[in-house]
Every structure is written in C-alpha cells, then in structure tokens.
Amino acid sequence: xxxxxICCIGAGYVGGPTMAVIAQKCPDINVTVVDxxxxxxxxxxxxxxxxxxxxxxxxSDIVAEARGRNLFFSTDVDGAIDKAEMIFISVNxxxxxxxxxxxxxxxxxxxxxxxxxxxxxAKDDKIIIEKSTLPVRTAAALKDIxxxxxxxxKYQILSNPEFLAEGTAVQDLLNPDRVLIGGDIxxxxxxxxxxxxxxxxxxxxxxxxxxxxxVWSSELSKLTANAFLAQRVSSINAMSxxxxxxxxxxxxxxxxxGMDSRIGSKFLKSSVGFGGSCFQKDILNLVYxxxxxxxDEVADYWEQVIIMNDHQKRRFADNIIKTLFNTVSGKKxxxxxxxxxxxxxxxxxxxxxYVADHLLNEEAEIVVYDPKVEKDQVYSDLDYLNTxxxxxxxxxxxxSNDPYDACKDAHAIAxxxxxxxxxxxxxxxxxxxxxxxxxxxxxxxxLDVKEMLRIxxxxxxxxxxxxxxxxxxxxxxxS
Numbered sequence: 001x002x003x004x005x006i007c008c009i010g011a012g013y014v015g016g017p018t019m020a021v022i023a024q025k026c027p028d029i030n031v032t033v034v035d036x037x038x039x040x041x042x043x044x045x046x047x048x049x050x051x052x053x054x055x056x057x058x059x060s061d062i063v064a065e066a067r068g069r070n071l072f073f074s075t076d077v078d079g080a081i082d083k084a085e086m087i088f089i090s091v092n093x094x095x096x097x098x099x100x101x102x103x104x105x106x107x108x109x110x111x112x113x114x115x116x117x118x119x120x121x122a123k124d125d126k127i128i129i130e131k132s133t134l135p136v137r138t139a140a141a142l143k144d145i146x147x148x149x150x151x152x153x154k155y156q157i158l159s160n161p162e163f164l165a166e167g168t169a170v171q172d173l174l175n176p177d178r179v180l181i182g183g184d185i186x187x188x189x190x191x192x193x194x195x196x197x198x199x200x201x202x203x204x205x206x207x208x209x210x211x212x213x214x215v216w217s218s219e220l221s222k223l224t225a226n227a228f229l230a231q232r233v234s235s236i237n238a239m240s241x242x243x244x245x246x247x248x249x250x251x252x253x254x255x256x257x258g259m260d261s262r263i264g265s266k267f268l269k270s271s272v273g274f275g276g277s278c279f280q281k282d283i284l285n286l287v288y289x290x291x292x293x294x295x296d297e298v299a300d301y302w303e304q305v306i307i308m309n310d311h312q313k314r315r316f317a318d319n320i321i322k323t324l325f326n327t328v329s330g331k332k333x334x335x336x337x338x339x340x341x342x343x344x345x346x347x348x349x350x351x352x353x354y355v356a357d358h359l360l361n362e363e364a365e366i367v368v369y370d371p372k373v374e375k376d377q378v379y380s381d382l383d384y385l386n387t388x389x390x391x392x393x394x395x396x397x398x399x400s401n402d403p404y405d406a407c408k409d410a411h412a413i414a415x416x417x418x419x420x421x422x423x424x425x426x427x428x429x430x431x432x433x434x435x436x437x438x439x440x441x442x443x444x445x446x447l448d449v450k451e452m453l454r455i456x457x458x459x460x461x462x463x464x465x466x467x468x469x470x471x472x473x474x475x476x477x478x479s
Contacts, residue, residue: 094107167342
C-alpha cells in the first residue's frame with residue numbers, strides 16, 4: 001500500500017512532534033494533525049514558530065521547515081480522516097476518575113470516540129495506528145467498534161507506541177533506540193499494513209531498529225518499559241533515604257551501581273520523585289490489568305513503585321517544614337522549577353505540584369519561577385487537585401518571571417526541576433537578599449555543595465549526608 005496522506009488525531013505532546021518529524025523526513029507524504037481544540041491548533045499555526053504550544057529543543061525548526069509544505073494543523077477532523085490512508089490515534093488516555101477502575105484503569109473514552117468518528121467518515125480502507133499508550137487488547141475493542149459501526153470498509157489496527165522522553169523528544173524521534181510496530185502478522189493483510197508503516201519509518205530509521213511483533217506484545221511492551229524505568233527511579237530514591245540516615249552519598253552509590261554492566265547508569269539519579277504523563281499512569285494501568293486477571297502479587301509489586309514515589313515527594317516537603325523549625329506558616333518559600341523535568345513545558349504529575357500543595361496546606365507563602373511554564377498553567381495544576389478554592393491558591397501562591405525576585409526575602413528555596421540555568425545563577429546575590437538562615441532544599445542534587453556552604457547557605461540535598469549546622473553568624477559549616 002502506498003501512503004500519500006497521513007492523519008493524526010491529537011495535537012499534543014506525542015502527536016505534534018511525531019508528525020512533524022515524519023513530515024520532515026517524508027516530504028512526499030502529506031501529514032495533517034487534527035484536534036478539536038481550536039486554541040491548540042491556532043498555536044501550532046502561529047506565525048512565530050517559537051510560539052507553538054509545545055517546547056522541545058529543535059522542534060520549532062522542524063515545524064518551520066515542514067509546515068505549509070506537507071505538514072498541516074487543522075480542526076477539520078472529518079476531512080483529514082476521509083483523505084488519509086493511514087490514521088494515527090494520539091489522544092489523551094488519562095487515569096479514570098470515576099466508575100470501575102477509578103484511580104487505576106485508563107480512561108478510553110477519547111479512543112472510542114475516535115474509532116466511532118473514523119467508522120462514520122471512512123469510505124475506503126484505512127490503517128489505524130494506536131499511538132496513545134493503551135491497555136493490552138485495546139486493538140480488539142477498536143476493531144469491534146470499527147467493523148460493527150462502519151459501512152463495509154476494511155481496517156487494519158496497528159500498535160506503534162511512542163518511547164519519547166520529554167526534553168529529548170526530537171532526538172528520540174530522529175535517532176530512536178527502536179521503533180516498535182505491532183500488527184496482525186499472521187495474515188497477508190496485516191503484514192501489508194505493518195510493512196506500510198515500516199516503510200514510513202525506514203526513510204530515516206535503520207531497518208535493524210524497526211521491530212515488528214503481534215499487536216498484544218507491542219501494547220504490553222510500552223507499559224512494561226515505563227514500569228521498568230519508573231521502578232529504577234523509585235529504587236534509587238528508596239536508597240536515598242537510607243543514605244541520609246547512614247552517612248552514605250546516593251550519588252556515589254548510584255555511580256558504583258551504574259558501572260556494573262548488568263545494571264547500567266541510566267535512571268539512577270535520585271530526586272524529589274518522577275513526574276510526567278506516562279510513568280504513574282502506565283504503572284497504575286498495569287496494576288489494574290494485573291488485578292483484573294487475579295494477579296494480586298504482580299499488582300502489589302508494581303503498585304509499590306508508585307507508593308515509593310509519593311513518599312519521596314511527601315518526605316521532601318515534610319523535610320522543609322521540619323527544617324524551618326516545624327512551621328512554614330507565613331514564610332516565603334521560593335520554588336524554582338514547575339515542569340516535571342528540564343527542557344519541557346509539560347507539568348503533568350510534576351513533583352512541584354504536590355510539594356507546593358503540601359506546603360500550602362501548612363500555610364506557606366509560595367513564589368514559583370519556571371523558565372518555560374506559564375502562570376495560568378501553574379494555577380491550573382493546583383486547581384485540578386481541588387485541595388482548596390481557586391481564590392486560596394491565587395492568594396497564597398504567586399508566579400514570578402524573575403528568579404531573583406522569586407528568591408528575594410525568602411526563608412527557603414526549593415529546587416524542583418533540573419533546569420541548567422539554576423546552576424548558573426549568582427547565588428551570592430540570592431543569599432544576600434534572603435532571610436537568614438538561608439535554606440536551600442535541592443530536590444535534584446543540582447548545586448555544588450561546597451560552594452553553597454562557602455556562600456553561607458544551609459543546604460539540604462536528597463540522599464546525601466547532612467553535615468550542616470547553623471552557626472551564630474549564620475554561616476553553615478560541616479559538623
């Protein structure tokens with residue numbers, strides 16, 4: 001099958017960048033990204049390409065090259081579906097907040113709506129590709145909907161999960177470890193559909209990195225990959241607490257582990273906890289699937305990864321309270337970083353949200369600075385938790401466009417995202433303008449401990465011994 005037109009339903013963090021790279025690498029294929037969110041589509045079409053809705057290093061340049069040539073962003077969902085031979089479904093699949101499976105299962109209502117819309121519009125055969133992260137055997141549900149509500153059109157359902165890390169998404173797309181494509185490989189029609197998608201990626205991805213499986217293996221591989229990565233983060237964070245009690249340094253422990261070829265060094269950086277749209281959602285989904293099959297021990301094993309991550313965030317916030325003489329009421333705390341990791345403006349499940357919420361419960365006065373996250377997003381994240389009224393959130397938390405203003409007159413600073421610019425700040429200037437003792441809680445182990453102590457800060461780092469005491473002249477020295 002020759003692919004001339006691709007449609008992607010969903011202009012979010014996966015659909016937008018993925019389709020931009022496909023359009024750049026396949027100039028002979030028209031790629032149309034559609035979404036019912038008019039504001040989002042308008043942002044993708046903004047005349048200044050630096051104002052597109054997703055910040056990823058290198059993405060603006062790729063969009064600038066392909067947009068208007070063979071990359072289009074539109075709200076005409078029906079038109080794009082009708083024209084395309086290949087349709088990617090890349091809509092949100094959040095954790096259910098209602099009904100059976102609440103708090104664990106994936107909410108597939110948007111996936112189902114996409115399937116019904118495709119079935120209603122399609123007049124010729126289509127290849128449907130699951131790009132969203134989905135539970136195992138979702139393809140079967142899609143097939144049932146498409147064939148039972150359609151009009152004789154034949155469909156092939158493929159699974160093509162994304163393995164993107166936000167902040168490096170463009171490089172992950174340009175040079176992937178692997179491209180995974182699952183399909184009905186036991187039939188001639190299924191193999192043809194798999195081959196059609198393989199041929200798209202083969203324009204720039206070496207053949208040996210394109211892996212084909214049955215559709216169920218592909219769906220489960222995505223959930224498993226995220227679960228394994230999150231498990232490593234929770235494992236090293238569990239050890240960080242033990243390090244603090246024993247005098248060990250978690251960075252040194254991680255380095256020793258990482259040099260073991262059987263373990264490797266990636267995802268062994270201790271922090272305030274993992275965030276993002278995938279890890280927690282996918283593990284909870286895995287837990288729900290395991291429980292639905294009666295595999296309680298499997299479910300309990302993976303659920304502990306989430307429990308540890310929640311504990312790390314709560315422990316970090318509690319440490320701020322305890323260190324600030326058991327109260328933060330009325331005290332200004334500067335939060336540096338709101339996105340869940342550097343080089344992205346994505347805030348979903350960011351540790352900063354939960355740390356700030358915990359401190360607001362203790363009546364702290366918080367000022368947030370993040371180089372890429374807008375003020376409205378910060379408030380939206382807090383409001384979503386529904387912990388307190390919107391008015392209370394805006395009264396007790398402010399957002400600053402200047403990190404030095406954010407830190408001025410603060411009792412403490414909490415670093416919650418590993419933005420590299422934080423290292424380069426004039427920390428002596430920040431120290432001079434803070435209340436003393438001047439506390440810094442480094443949730444990313446970003447700062448130079450010796451230099452911060454030399455300046456005079458009381459520094460608390462995750463997973464490191466705390467050889468710090470406050471002297472009468474407010475300097476901090478090793479115990």
